[in-house]
Amino acid sequence: MTKILMVCLGNICRSPLAEGILKSKLPNDNFIVDSAGTANYHINHPPDKRSIAVAKQYGLDISHLKGRQFSVSDFDAFDVIYVMDESNYDNVNALTRNDDDSAKVKFILNEIYPNQNYNVPDPYYGGDEGFTNVYNMLNEACSIIAKTL
Numbered sequence: 001m002t003k004i005l006m007v008c009l010g011n012i013c014r015s016p017l018a019e020g021i022l023k024s025k026l027p028n029d030n031f032i033v034d035s036a037g038t039a040n041y042h043i044n045h046p047p048d049k050r051s052i053a054v055a056k057q058y059g060l061d062i063s064h065l066k067g068r069q070f071s072v073s074d075f076d077a078f079d080v081i082y083v084m085d086e087s088n089y090d091n092v093n094a095l096t097r098n099d100d101d102s103a104k105v106k107f108i109l110n111e112i113y114p115n116q117n118y119n120v121p122d123p124y125y126g127g128d129e130g131f132t133n134v135y136n137m138l139n140e141a142c143s144i145i146a147k148t149l
Contacts, residue, residue, distance in 0.1 A: 002149060003032040005078040006108070007088050011037030011067035013124050013131070014084045016047040018108060018138045020055050020062040025146035035065065036074060038091035042067035048124065054131040058139075075101040082108040082145075085119035109137065111144040 006018035015035035023033045045067045046052070055062045072095050074081065081104045083089045089107060096102045109118040120137055123130030 001030060001032060002080075003078045004034075004145075005070075005074055005081045006033070006035040006084075007038060007070055007081060007092055008035075008084040008120075009037055009039050009088060009122065010042045010124070011035055011069070012042045012045060012048045013051050013122060014120050014134055014138070016062050016065045016067075017051050017055060017131075017135055018082065018084070018142065019065065020060045021135070021138050022142040022145060024060055025142055026149065031149070034078070036068050036070040038070050038088050040069045043069055048131075050123070050128055050131045054128070054135045057132075058135065070095070072097065075104060078104065081105045084108060085122070086117065089117075108141045108145075111141040111148075112137075 004022065006015040008015040015037065019033050019035040047062050047065055052063045070092060081092060083092055083105060089105060092105050093102060107117045109120060110116060120134055123134050
């Protein structure tokens with residue numbers, strides 16, 4: 001069983017989209033995909049309504065997901081931890097206990113652009129088009145992840 005965690009800041013925009021997209025591309029019996037945020041702003045809140053809407057446009061239902069905060073125990077629970085941006089990377093890496101923990105943390109867009117450490121832009125303060133752009137980026141990255149796995 002391979003366990004993958006998607007991480008963004010609040011766990012209401014990018015990481016729940018990434019979770020829903022990757023889950024749709026992998027068989028449930030071999031993979032666990034979850035998401036978390038580095039901040040505690042939205043614990044137990046559903047994804048942003050715009051994330052829910054863009055996912056729905058592509059046939060995905062993420063409305064049941066609930067925000068949670070990343071914790072040190074996630075290093076033990078997950079095989080790979082994909083972060084959305086440099087801030088998430090720094091926040092997650094600040095909690096690492098050893099080299100094994102550090103090796104699990106990866107920029108999700110490195111799946112498309114190896115070793116470039118590009119950020120998935122946070123669409124929270126923008127319009128609906130930002131959510132569509134983020135969906136497309138994450139969909140491309142998750143397609144590569146699914147093929148690799």
